[in-house]
Amino acid sequence: MIENITDPQDLQAKYDSVIEKDSKYVMQNYGRQPLVLSKGKGAVVQDICGKEYIDCVAGIAVNNVGHCHPIVVRAIKAQAEELLHVSNLYYTEIQAELAETLVSVTGMERVFFCNSGSEAVEAAMKLARVASGKSAFVAAEHSFHGRTIGALSVTHKSMYRDPFMPPVSSETAFVPYSDADAIRKAISQNTAAVILEPIQGEGGVKIPNPEYLKEVREICDETGTFLIFDEVQTGFGRTGTWFCKEQFGVEPDIMSMAKAIGGGFPMGAIAAREGLSFGRGQHASTFGGGPLACAAALASIEAIREEGLLKRSKENGAYFIGKLRNMDREDVVEVRGKGLMIGVEIKYPCSKFVDFARERGVLVNCTSDSVLRLVPPLVITKEQIDKVVDVLEQA
Ligand code: PMP
16 A cells, blocks of 8 residues: 655655565565665656656666656546557557557568567567578677566576576577677678667667677678667667667567557557568467557657657757766766767776765666766756766766
8 A cells, every 4th residue: 555645754754664664575686776666757766765867877768758748648548548458469559559650760561569678679589580490690799688588598697597597599699799790700601680779778878889880780681681670779869869770770580579668558550671470379479469568658659758758768869968078077088879879887896876866866787887868858957967977077
């Protein structure tokens, strides 16, 4: 039961009891921060005491349209009154409409719906395997594609992988990111696909050299290998265009999407180019493409359009990066990013920055030990960016 409390002492007790209960009953190891969140609006979240924070984590690149965007909230409420769930054994108008909309924003031919980023990567891997008749993958060092066992087999970080060896596909070759020749050498007779993030997110906001993805596309064409782009983190305006692939002028055969697709509602999807599709029974999902998720996704796409968020991501991103670069701090190694996907590499572990910033009303997180990741809602204002930079500079 969640009650409304206003007395500061009672609130502190409430804080402590939430943390105690969660620590006791939830099976997880997120290394959660001591913060109990209860509300969000635009680029700001509120804890249960009413303290506000500018949210540069945004559910980890999920809340692109901002917290509780009215278009998304309205659509979810309206859909909830009509139909919550039906089996994919039947058609729904809303799923067909979202499929058409996603085909139009991705420029691909067909989509498959699931419920998360990892599931989207699983679906992309299955499609590449079944369509090629081959089973191996080439992926990049420092890649992150998810934690389900299939997706884990193309995820590089040993901390995530090692406890679960052997993975499902033990044939993944990991090659340095942004090195097309390494990909050429790693492709074998049995390689189904090369899977890459157009910008590596968890790996530390790493941007490849401008020709890399084009060269990989050519290599895949020459060798008859599928190319999968994992746009789970880079999609839906995050980098200033609908998808990051547009900025490199390269089309994959299959792309995975999730995170921001539902404006905060869980959903995942893949899109594939002409001629690539699952045969009957080859893949399915109970909840994938459910009415509520489809309503949320259609609304989130509408909100991106209505609010001109692609342009705002580009402009505010350039403003943010410019200000961060102007900080003139010796402990900053590099500020990099596209749109509002920004990494600040510093000379030492960044966890202390995270605590310092939170205490001053700004939420950020670390992707690798020394890279602060800033992926705020695309609706963030210049004033809010100024405050974030101010706090980071003090930190
Ligand atoms: N792919 C990429 C590029 C990601 O960044 C993530 C999540 N950080 C995933 C896949 C997995 O997504 P999920 O947590 O929704 O399973």
